[in-house]
Amino acid sequence: EAQVTQNPRYLITVTGKKLTVTCSQNMNHEYMSWYRQDPGLGLRQIYYSMNVEVTDKGDVPEGYKVSRKEKRNFPLILESPSPNQTSLYFCASSLVAGLGTGELFFGEGSRLTVL
């Protein structure tokens, strides 16, 4: 089954404790991205990757890191989480990075709470 898989789905952590949210897609998609969803703000892009070893900042990259060493995986790293990073996070992928293939396939979301 074609899908984007995120883990963990739910996490409660404390300020400063490094954590990684994994994202994996099995559709051989070039493009992957991370969004955070906050009430009243919709989805905002954190980082994106056009292909392996190619990553760039989105609209709200502060406090996050990513890597794209393999095509299928795009982990989101919070080196020192803070309470303002409490949010619902979505990983997404798309077949190619340009030419408007458009549709993003989303993971099921990861709800993160930082105390």
Add this chain to the structure above:
Amino acid sequence: AQKVTQAQTEISVVEKEDVTLDCVYETRDTTYYLFWYKQPPSGELVFLIRRNSFDEQNEISGRYSWNFQKSTSSFNFTITASQVVDSAVYFCALSPTYNNNDMRFGAGTRLTVKP
């Protein structure tokens, strides 16, 4: 800069009523895609439709219909004979056809359908 506005934060209807969710967008691109995504209470994001800016024909899919009007920069979504299962947050989104990295989401409209 691209922007998507969903002015309706929350809508509540009674089952079998028709309901329209508004979406207004801003873009300087001459070609672009418009999308609607559904986020049910379970939290995942479900793709509903993608519309190319070249194609202003309205689309109907079962109880769902979409009205794209380039002249007013709107892409409204109507649910006919609403059902309780339609209760969800609905997001409108916009991306240029040449680069789906720059997808912008509206803040979302929470639809509640009461029995």
